[in-house]
Amino acid sequence: MIKNKGFTFLLLSPLLLAACWDKVEVEERGFVSGIAIDMADSSSKMDIDERAQPQIEGETRLQQDENLINQNPGEDYSQNKNSKFKLTQQLIVPSGLVQGQNSGGNTMPAFRNLSQTGNTIIEMNRDMIKQAGRITNVTHLNVVLFSEAVATEAGLFEDLMDIFLREKEMLRSVKVAITKDHAGDYLYILPENEKIPGMYIAKLLENKSNLEIAQPITVGDIQALLLSKKSFAIPILNIVNTSTINYMGLSIYNGKKNKIVGMLTSDNAKGVNFINSKDQTGTLNIKFNNNDITFEILKVNSKISLKNKDKNHLKFHITINVKAGIAEQYGSLDIMDESHYKELKKALEKEITQMTTNTVSILQEDVQTDLLGLNTHLYKYHYPLWSKVKDDWEDGQAYFIKSNVNIDVNVTIEKPGNILKSH
DSSP states (O other): OHHHHHHHHHHHHHHHOOOOTOOOOOGEEEEEEEEHHHHHHHTOOOOOGGSSSOOSSSTTHHHHHHHHHTSOOOTTTTTTOOOOEEEEEEOHHHHSSSSSSTTTSSSSSSSEEEEEESSSSHHHHHHHHHHTTTTEOTOOOOOOEEHHHHTTSTHHHHHHHHHHHHHOOOOTTTTEEEEEOOOGGGGGGOOOSSSOOHHHHHHHHHSSSSOOOOOBHHHHHHHHHHHTTTOEEEEEEEEEEEEEEEEEEEEEEETTTTTTEEEOHHHHHHHHHHHHTSOOOOOEEEEETTTEEEEEEEEEEEEEEEEEOOOOOEEEEEEEEEEEEEEEEOOOOOOOOOHHHHHHHHHHHHHHHHHHOOOHIIIISSSSOOSSSSHHHHHHOHHHHHHGGGGGGSTTOOHHOOEEEEEEEEEEEEOOSSSOOOO
């Protein structure tokens, strides 16, 4: 009996010693923070000395990269002349995240950028592994950037997004943005408050303290929108200098045409956010009695209602309720005076009405794309009517363009702010 137990133990002991045959140690993984996709013929707008290419030992790596590129002036050593895309990946360098300096006296960078050209994302990623010397991992990916040139080519953005959605390790919370110029350049920006550009861009996209900013849009959001063939807005970014990226406005993706068809900036971008009553806050400046007044927008709530169900003469009414406070005021206006309060209230209502009306005009006449949520309203509350117009909403019979949209703005000024009444 004892002999049988000993024999059984010997048979089972190898199982206790077995390890995962396919595991990859953390040290052998290249964690990706940011990904940028450009057309292969797109050229960088940044000089090589402005690109803080991370190095392994002080400035040695940068000098090596410059020497290699200078061997073939005007030619990128990673380029294939027959390629369609250029993929840039930003890998996190863990040692650079630790505060301190290396032996050469230079601060260790926390990232390393690699670029590769090719005709498919999978092909480029495979070739990039040769450069990285390790298997890339996207579980820490913060942002995916597409250049405007990529997003304006019909069907291309959708095809590329499908590849990311098929990646089993891709998180649905990864943020997506459009770049005005060469997308790869944005991964070389060195902000003062972040060590990794990919993280800096992701935090920039989360900012809701400006009325021109779109809601952050993620890989998961885009999947749902693409499947439903809806139009939507994607944040568009612009480089200010080698340490700063600016939020430029909203790029307009048309769900029927499968491409970016335009852009909204400044007041027109604000108009969309007022209509969609997103939870952004921010400020709005107006002229009143030849004086400047800055309002802080505290809350926005909007409601869409359908007033006419004739599909050829659809009539929508949008009510926008705004709560605001005076953040800054010049001149002798006494906000505590009831008549002045009413005048100021009407002035702000007029400003927002004009702003939103202009935005509606651009969306209907210029880009013919519904970012107002009218299509969604019909789907939710008037499904039989939606079934009749859905295939010709933005094109064909273009019921969206024919629709009449009336906007009514109601403003409540909650607090006068800190004002010294000295006149």
